[in-house]
Amino acid sequence: MTRKQKRTLWRIAAAAVLCVVIALLPVEGLWRGLLFAVPYLIVGYDVLWSAVRNILHGQVFDEKFLMAIATLGAFAIREYPEAAAVMLFYQIGELFQGIAVGRSRRSIAALMDIAPESAVVLRDGQEEEVSPDEVRVGETILVRPGEKIPLDGVILEGRTTVNTAALTGESLPADKAEGERVISGSINLTGAIKVRTESVYEDSTVAKILELVENSQEKKAHVESFITRFARWYTPCVVVGALLLALIPPLLLGQPWAVWVKRALIFLVVSCPCALVVSVPLSFFGGIGGASREGILIKGANYLETLAKVDTVVFDKTGTLTQGSFAVDAIHPKQIGAEALLDIAAAAESYSQHPVAESIVSAHGGDIDHSRIGQVTEIAGKGLRAEVDGQTFYVGNSALMEQIGADYHDCHLVGTVIHVAREREYLGHIVINDQPKPDAAQAIADLKALGVRKTVMLTGDIQKVARAVAEKLGVDEVHAELLPGQKVEQVERMLQSGAKLAFVGDGINDAPVLTRADVGIAMGAMGSDAAIESADIVLMDDKPSRLPLAVKLSRRTMRIVNENIVFALAVKAVILLLGALGIANMWFAVFGDVGVLILAVLNAMRCLGKVE
Ligand code: ADP
Ligand code: MG
Numbered sequence: 001m002t003r004k005q006k007r008t009l010w011r012i013a014a015a016a017v018l019c020v021v022i023a024l025l026p027v028e029g030l031w032r033g034l035l036f037a038v039p040y041l042i043v044g045y046d047v048l049w050s051a052v053r054n055i056l057h058g059q060v061f062d063e064k065f066l067m068a069i070a071t072l073g074a075f076a077i078r079e080y081p082e083a084a085a086v087m088l089f090y091q092i093g094e095l096f097q098g099i100a101v102g103r104s105r106r107s108i109a110a111l112m113d114i115a116p117e118s119a120v121v122l123r124d125g126q127e128e129e130v131s132p133d134e135v136r137v138g139e140t141i142l143v144r145p146g147e148k149i150p151l152d153g154v155i156l157e158g159r160t161t162v163n164t165a166a167l168t169g170e171s172l173p174a175d176k177a178e179g180e181r182v183i184s185g186s187i188n189l190t191g192a193i194k195v196r197t198e199s200v201y202e203d204s205t206v207a208k209i210l211e212l213v214e215n216s217q218e219k220k221a222h223v224e225s226f227i228t229r230f231a232r233w234y235t236p237c238v239v240v241g242a243l244l245l246a247l248i249p250p251l252l253l254g255q256p257w258a259v260w261v262k263r264a265l266i267f268l269v270v271s272c273p274c275a276l277v278v279s280v281p282l283s284f285f286g287g288i289g290g291a292s293r294e295g296i297l298i299k300g301a302n303y304l305e306t307l308a309k310v311d312t313v314v315f316d317k318t319g320t321l322t323q324g325s326f327a328v329d330a331i332h333p334k335q336i337g338a339e340a341l342l343d344i345a346a347a348a349e350s351y352s353q354h355p356v357a358e359s360i361v362s363a364h365g366g367d368i369d370h371s372r373i374g375q376v377t378e379i380a381g382k383g384l385r386a387e388v389d390g391q392t393f394y395v396g397n398s399a400l401m402e403q404i405g406a407d408y409h410d411c412h413l414v415g416t417v418i419h420v421a422r423e424r425e426y427l428g429h430i431v432i433n434d435q436p437k438p439d440a441a442q443a444i445a446d447l448k449a450l451g452v453r454k455t456v457m458l459t460g461d462i463q464k465v466a467r468a469v470a471e472k473l474g475v476d477e478v479h480a481e482l483l484p485g486q487k488v489e490q491v492e493r494m495l496q497s498g499a500k501l502a503f504v505g506d507g508i509n510d511a512p513v514l515t516r517a518d519v520g521i522a523m524g525a526m527g528s529d530a531a532i533e534s535a536d537i538v539l540m541d542d543k544p545s546r547l548p549l550a551v552k553l554s555r556r557t558m559r560i561v562n563e564n565i566v567f568a569l570a571v572k573a574v575i576l577l578l579g580a581l582g583i584a585n586m587w588f589a590v591f592g593d594v595g596v597l598i599l600a601v602l603n604a605m606r607c608l609g610k611v612e
Pocket of ligand 2: 316507
């Protein structure tokens, strides 16, 4: 509880005690009213004050205004205990809601806890403790066991285990040795390591995640903005309704004023929309918070809403459904030796971020002399053109070979074939193979079980490989040999036929598709910047199995939101009716309003919890 909340609690307690005492006193008439005004003001002075202030600012119709006129009206018709009680319960509801919001915020803040406070840099052999944003790229930082890794980088010295639970939801610590990458925001558990930084703090994984989570509050779901708009016209309507209820029967039908004014006030109290206004955003807030604990970052409530309705899931292959680290199966050179072929390919690929490139470089294993490499141009979805040792080489798939007119030939082996040509002279190919991720088949089965109608795989790789992978994983539909632009076309075609479509990719050669889909979901938040930026949802640990989990989480959130809307409106409608008919009294109204609020908030808090 914050200081202010504690103070409110004391005010509520004091007012409650006073109310009970005054109710027992044998005072009647105006004195009784004056006495009840004391607890009323103690607990409600701030509500009255902000109602006045809002009126001065031209915002007349909010819930504080409703409460102010309802309670003042109750005083006017001499329902003193009721007036004080309405205010008292309203404040209890407010306090409760404040605590709930605080809790959700804290669970997101727990994620915020990944923010490193400082970094130890080695400068001229001296350790210097600085703020993480003062460290430059290429400097060496020292991270001791138990400390947070402040910046992304590569281990220069030492070995350790790191815990990335706060970032990825992955609870198993991972071993890291010299030469391996570590990610800012993870916790160094066992050994002291020296790390050469690869980015400034602003571009680091941790800074990006924090920014993303903070901004997620700004993107509202449709229901959420609907509720806000709803409250905007609803409240004035209620006030007008209450006025009519107070005026018409006495004026036109000669009914007693006291009865109808009282009914109008009850009407006002019950119709306060706070249960909706509060619980709907709180549910989304909780849903996003709960998901982030599972390593699923959702950039806004609107995406949660869309994800719940998705019926088609389209996957990229390499790096998304497969591990993206290829093993070299065979090297089939022409003209030159096998080693020379691998050497050229590795040199040409050494600047590329593509999984194919990284695999070829690691298969080569040795050091690559960067001075050998001239200009490199990536040809998206096909491969690349690179100057190595002063000559021009093309490394890529058969489409690339056709494009340059090289006389290539296919391989009898099943696998991704990477052809190499010097200008137009064919030098042979390297056959590489990629394994599906261990949880990919299960993820696809789970999506099916959740009622996703169709799963599709799109890839730039060759038909043979694509079909083999699709069959292993149980994907319904495959489209292979696609350029990045053709992936977009495929997705547009499915969107046109009315699919609610999620695209899952790694951000390499598929960033445009991520943007085009109803929801873009990125794997590989740890690597590809394009992914984190173009995607709406990021799966931090690259595991396809997070996807069915994300769908479940989003559906649960939507279910809870809808439950709250229906429940709140239904209870209110009933009490309104009873109130108008004179069956429900003020106490009924108070419990109707605050009770519904509290139940709705409690229900909304369920969004934060785990799903099975
Ligand atoms: P996917 O859709 O499976 O993620 P991409 O669209 O990224 O695949 O790439 C399609 C194909 O283009 C790859 O299978 C590979 O044959 C070729 N390719 C792309 N980039 C490179 C590269 N840097 N080096 C060699 N081949 C590449
Ligand atoms: Mg890809």
